[in-house]
Structures are given as C-alpha cells and as structure tokens.
Amino acid sequence: MATEPKEPRPRDDTPGLDHVYRNVAPYLTLGIQLAAAVVFFFLIGWWLDTRLDTSPTFKLIGLFLGFLGGMIKFFRSAAEMSKKDKSL
C-alpha cells in the first residue's frame, strides 16, 4: 500500500520557547532584585545599629532606602519594558 503524501502541517504561529525566554529574561529576576535590595540595606542598617548601639534607627533608614532603591529600579525596568512594547 502506497503511503499517501501527507498534507503539510499548518505552521503554528505560537512563539517558541526560545522566543519567550528571550523576551522575558530581563524581567525574570526583578522580584529577587527588589527583595535583595531591601534585605541588603536592612543588613547594613543592622550592622550600623550593632556598632553604634542606636537600634532601631538605622534598620528603619536601611529598610526605607532599600525599598526606595528597589522600587526605582523596578519601575525603571517596567518603563523600559513598556517602551519596548510600543516600538514593536
């Protein structure tokens, strides 16, 4: 029995895994980065507090600065992402 020629499968337009990763990769670690910034500045504050015996002043300042820096980075990245979206 001769095999019938198969119909060419319709090319699917869903983006492949490589495409997805390429677009999403810059933002995969945004969450970790925000958390890391807060924790890092908090630890600096903690260290200063134990050195200077001023608990909890520097812990609070560290938390605030870390949150500020993390958020600035977060929103700058988000703004970049939406700018890229418009150019597409």
Next chain:
Amino acid sequence: MVDTLKHAAVSAADTIHVPAAHVAAEHAEKFEFSHLLAHMQNSKTLEFPGGHIDLPQFPPIHLGSVTIDLSMSKHVFFLLLSALFVAVFAIYAANRNRKNIIPKGIGNLFEIFIVFIRDEVALPNMGPGGLKYLPFLLTLFFFILIMNLLGLIPYGATSTANISVTAALAFVAFIMIQAVAIREQGVAHYLAHLTGGVHWSMWPIMIPVEILGLFTKPFALCIRLFANMNGGHIVLLALIGLVLLFRSVIVAPLSVVFSVGVLMLELFVAFLQAYIFVMLTSLFMGFGMQSEHTEEDAEHSHS
C-alpha cells in the same frame, strides 16, 4: 535541604505507622526509605553493581580560619567523569569530522547540537560578534548535559543536583558575562552603566542596587538548574516510596508506570535545562555586548 527531607520522611513514616504492631517491619522500612533518599545525597562511596568502593579521601586543608575538604565525593567523581566524557568525545568527533566531509556517527550527533547552539542560541542572542564566544557556550552546554544525563543511568549521580556545582557553574557564567560586557563596552561605559542613569544624588542608593542586580541573574541560573535536577529525583523517590508506605503490591504497577513517565520527563528536562542555562548565559552576554547601541538609540530618541 536533603537532610530536612529525610527528617520529614522519617517522621512521616513514624506518624503513619506508630499504631502498627510489627515494629521490626517498621525498622526495615525506615532503613529502606532513608536508603532511597541516600541515593540523592552526596556520599563518599561509589556504588556499582555488585559492590561499592570508597573514594580516596584527603585530609582537609586549613587556610587561616577556613577549612577546605578537597577529598573526592560521588558528585565530584561524576563531575570529573562527565568532563572526561566531553573531552574525549568532542576531540574524537572533531578528528572524525575533519576526515569525513559528510559527518557520520558520533561526529554527526555532535554537529547537530553544535549547529543548534550556534544558530538558535548564539546568533539570535549575541549577533555575529558573539561567535567568538561559541566555544565557551558549547563547553558549558555539553558539560551540563552530560552531568544531567549521568544522573539518569543506574548507579549514577547527578552532579548538577548539588548546589555547589550549579553555584560554581553560575559563577563561571557571571565572570564571563561581566568580562564580555567590560570588553565590548569599555571600563568607563561599564561603570557608567552601573549608576543606572539616575541623578548623582541617588548614586549611593542605586549603585548597590545595580550591583545586586548583576548577582541576581547568575543566582537565578544556579537555583533554576539545581531545583530542576533535584525536583525530578524527589518526585521519583516519592513515587517509589508509595510502595513502601502502603506496603501493598497493588500500588506497585501505578508507581512503576508513573516512575517511568517521570523518568522520561527527566530525560527531557536534562536537555531542556542544559539548553536554558546556555540560552540565558548567552542572552546576558548579548545584553552586555549590545547595551551600548540600545542606549545610544535611546538617547537619540530622547533628543
């Protein structure tokens, strides 16, 4: 992590079987379960069909307050074995391909992967300028792939399921990403990029945040590979452990069928994770190479 798992498993076995009358069987089962879990852990003995050998141990080295134990363990053995495999097969395939114009056999197998990494990973992520980093990416890919696959053969161990190994791999990737960025952009531009483009009064806050940002990418690479290679093993252990927990033959077919399914999935994940590690490394290297142009473009669009 494995230790806590072991404790959890042992305590789970305790709570389930405390009312059971047969204490001896319970002891046997505990031994079996911890024995199963021990296969995931690093150990100082190497098992093979029909026995085991103790790996050579060296006395730890003291450097100041740091103690470094450089003796062989199961994971180190399989790491070195995979390095040897990669070297031997790659050199053999290269020699064969030099003689045969049309590659065949193992040379052909290698060529498929090499062309795939070149065309689907290096070129789209880094452009033609990234081809000079292709040997690094290929070494990374084959090394991780062989390590992942060695964990799937019986009596093997997955070196990449050890967080120290993935951390070292991520560290190499980190060095490479920074080196490429500095080489392609120049030191001045690289340092300028670290300020995040904010007002100078914000620099004391933003520079640590940006430097932390450099570390989070390789950190995610490290955790991703480690968790993926461990995850499959834990699922396999849980499925096989079902037989021991229920102490019934009826569960066995289900457990075996699902184990085979998960093993197939692990085979896929071994390739996928090697691919994703190399893919993301080349992508981050590509960012370092191209960020100069994109920023220039951004400045042009602003003005």
